[in-house]
Amino acid sequence: MKKLDMKGWKQMNASINDLIKEMTLTEKASLCAGLNMWMTKGIERLNIPPVHMYDGTNGIRKTNSDEEMGITTENIPATCYPTGSAIGSSWNTELLHEVGVALGNESIEMGVELLLGPGINMKRTPLGGRNFEYYSEDPCLTGELGAAFIKGLQSKGVGASLKHFACNNQEFEKMVTSSEVDERTLREIYLSAFERIIKKADPWTIMCSYNLLNGTYTSENEHLLNDILRKEWGYEGVVLSDWTAVNDRIRGLKAGLDLEMPGPAYYNTNAIIEAVESGVLTEEQLDKSVARILKLVERVTGSEGSAPTSRMDYHTLARKAAAESIVLLKNENGILPIQLASTKSIAVIGRFASKPRIQGAGSAKVTSTRIDIPLEEMKELAGASVELSYAEGYLEDDSINEEMIKESASLAARSDVAVIFVGQPEYAESEMRDLKGIDLPKQQILLIQAIAAVQPKCIVVSSSGSALAMRPWVQHVPGVIHSWLSGQGMGKAIAEILFGQTNPSGKLSETFPVKLSDNPSHMRIRGENGKLYYREGLFVGYRYYDRKELAPQFPFGHGLSYTSFAYKDMKVAQMETGVTISFWLENIGNRSGKEVIQLYVHDEECKWTRPEKELKAFAKIELAPGEKKEVVFELEERDFAYYNTKYNRWVAESGYFQIALGSSSRDIRITERLYCDFGKEEISFHKFSLLSDWISDQTAKSVLEECLDEMNRHVIDKVYLNEEFIGFWEDFPVIKIFQMFGQSWMVDRSPDDIIEELISRVHQRRFAK
Incomplete structure (x- = not known):
């Protein structure tokens, strides 16, 4: 299908509403699902072009064909930036905006109109399989970073897709598990970042999650999509499904799910047509979704001046982003930066030095344009005057090999300083499965301990997409750098931090616990029988460690510098x-x-x-x-x-x-x-409002005292709102006080009548004011 430019769109269609009037019911229904794996449907008869979308949390994952998922294959090369957990630790909104602009430019060059990112779910547990895609455990940090990224991306006329909405915090049985979350926790922790981003950056699309929320799939959750997102937050963009996340298409449309992906989903197109024809779904409801989809088409095809004026140096930006994301966790006795002038030999140990892990696995995995290798970058910066020796240290499968450990320890002992590259292996962190633990593999722990025993000048460079437990070894090494999964530029960034050419400035965007069981969700990490209860409530991440007075290994926001x-x-x-x-x-x-x-x-x-x-x-x-x-x-x-x-x-x-x-x-x-002083909050009273509520509002208290004076004229056991009475009865509903002391007074009236009359008096006096 030939794609027409916006001039043709505007000449052909005076408005979206006029265009909808020209569409048949079949055309409207078909527009609500994709054409294939990565495109929306276009309608050539009406000059409506398709929209091309691809995964993009830390780079563009464009497949070789729009008919393939491309998870297990090499895709079209693109710049691989730091993953969410890494760049979240930059705490730099300007950087996120800059990366967003760069991805917008690269998207235009690659023919991408909608980028499926950023991922902003809260990190409830460090075992979350997609944690590497998400920024933080805190909604304020997440919201500000996400808004900056989206503003940068959409400034180039490329749409963002904010995901995954909402409470997608585990991979285990996520498509059939209900996240059971109380309303306050939902609002303050799990929805707050979404709200902040929607109001600050207006993402053109939002992607719903796979899971159920409080018993209803998010793709058809009326409270989530309509009551909160549409009515309360005023969101007018497109809500699209995660791939195959649709359960009941008609219920989803009614709730506000506009676009089903992937397509063509003929069965649901037919279901929509039948629902309209039978009256189960009104055509007006369908038109709302169609209008939002057409608005998206207008946005991604109609932005003027969005094309890049000159090709950006994306790899240099990837290096800069990596450098801002890497966190210096420990630096005893100023072991870092390594002083090359006084260092003759460095032992570089660990296969991640020569084969770095730069990103996570799954739908976010980018086929990078190039990769900086830490070992090579260290050799280049150290120069010929410093001898760099390398030992692999451990096998890819992390099986224990004592000879490799001995060889590495021997090399470290003969050198002036040892730098050990370790981290979670790729098989441990991936979409579709949660981590089994947050400790390094046993072989790597033994390697660190063996080297630290013979070389006091020992620096560990760790890589992972989520928090690591370090207690078995961290106390034995003076220097620790956490490099996260920092994209294709991380090798040079690490080398420059090690040798002091870059001053580290990253700060942890999530708490690193001493051990996994310290995490607040530890007793309820996985759902059971289709339900996952978030019983830790508000106390996620540092909020829990503060309340529990529990010391983490490294706290939220921690990160050292070479200056003060x-x-x-x-x-x-x-x-x-x-x-x-x-x-x-x-x-x-x-x-x-x-x-x-x-x-x-x-x-x-x-x-x-x-x-x-x-x-x-x-x-x-x-x-x-x-x-x-x-x-x-x-x-x-x-x-x-x-x-x-x-x-x-x-x-x-x-x-x-x-x-x-x-x-x-x-x-x-x-x-x-x-x-x-935020003013006095007016309390709304009801049948079971407590005495403490009534006396906290001056108007209500005066109304209640008048009523008690009247009651006291008819009873022996009189009630006065003095300190002693309030101290005993303040947590009782007032209706129970009348039941307790006013029986002989309430001859022709019930306690319900008394309360209704009191509430009415309060309203009248407030209105009179």
Whole structure:
């Protein structure tokens, strides 16, 4: 089918509504499913072109044919950027925007109009098989990074597909398992990043997940797709299914699932036609989805000036992204950077040094254009004056080979310093299966321990897409760099960090526990009998470790630098538009570096359970030695709010809040206490409202006291709202107080009548005000 440009589209069709009027029912129904594996349907008669889409969380995975999935084959080469877990640790929104722009340019060059990414699901457990695709355990960090990426991508006229909506936190039986999540946890943890991105970046599409949510498939979940996404958040873009995630197509259309992928799905096209003809589905409901799909076509074919003006150096950007993502976890006695001037020999050990693992497996796996090899990059930077020796260290299958361990330890002992490359093997981390553990393979642990025993100058470079447990060996080595899965440029980035040409600036975007069982979801990692209960609630990641007072191996937000920073002169103030926080950051070291400032908020006196602190803002600042800069944050009322399921809305209670600035969630540098006045929350009363609710509202309290005065004139055991009475009865519903003390008074009325009358009086007095 020939694709027409936007001029032809606009000349042929005055508006989308006019175009829909020209379409037959069959054409409308057919437009709601793909043409094949990677394209939407076009309608040549009406000049409607198809849209080409491909996977793209950390690069473009374009297959050789639109009819093939391409999971187990080599695809068309494209730039492989750091995976989500890696670039999430950059904490750099400008970088994410830059990568988004680059992917937009590369998409245009490759004929891609819709990129299926980013992935933003929260990391409930480090065993999640797709964790490498996702940014963080925190919705604020995830939301800001995702919004920046999408703005960059869509600025080039290439659409994004935000995924996976929602609560897709395991691979085990994910297509038949229901994520059972209470409403408050759902809103504050698992939907918050989606909401932030939708309101800040307006992704042109959203992809639903495979799983059920509270008993209903997300592809047909009315509460998720219609009540929250469409009505509450005002989203007007296309909702498409993950591949084969459709269960009941008609129910899905009614809920707001517009596009089924892959296609052609003739059976569901026929089902849609039959549903309209029988009255089960109205044509108006179908038209809404058709209109959104046509709007997507208009967006991806109608952006003017989207073509790249000149070819970008994508590989250089991949190296830059890798360098910003890599995290220096440990640096005892300043072992890093390695001083080449005083080093004669370096032992490089571990097969990942020569065969690096740069990305995860599954639908996100990119056929990279090239790969920087760490060993080669180290040799080039070290030069001829330093002898670099290499030992493979362990086999690909990680079976234990004592000879390889002995050879490696011997090489390390003969060298001035040893650098060991280890990590999770590719078979351990992949879509469609969860990890079995977060420890390194036994062979690698034995290798590190053997080398550390003979070489005190020992540095470990670890690779994984999720958190690693390091306790069996981390205490024996002075230097640890976590490189994540940092894409095709990671080899040079690692070498430059090792030798000090780049100052590391990554910070962990997820908590590294001492052991797997420390994780809050450990008792409920996998679903059973089709249900997975999120009973840890709000306490995911650092929120749990803070509340439990449990020390992780490395906390959320942790990352060292080759320089030092001082936080000074913090000021906080509540303004009409929100809360302003300012302070001065100074580089007090002897080299340039970047610091990630993390702003956490703690509610001191909330009526509801809240985490000890929550990330609400961050910034990555670069300073030269001795340079200082004033940093200003602006927080909104929503940043102080929690989701109140009693009223089904976000509520910020007036009171004292602690504002904390830190270099990590456990390295708080400076705090201030602020009283925030968000106004008095009007309580909505009902039959079983508690005494504590009634007396917390001055109008309601006065109405209740008048009623009690009337009751006291007719009873012997009188009720007065004094301190003693309230202390005993405050958690009782007021209706029960009337049942307890007012029996002889309520001759012609019931307790229900009394409560209804009181609620009516409260409403009248509020209205009169």
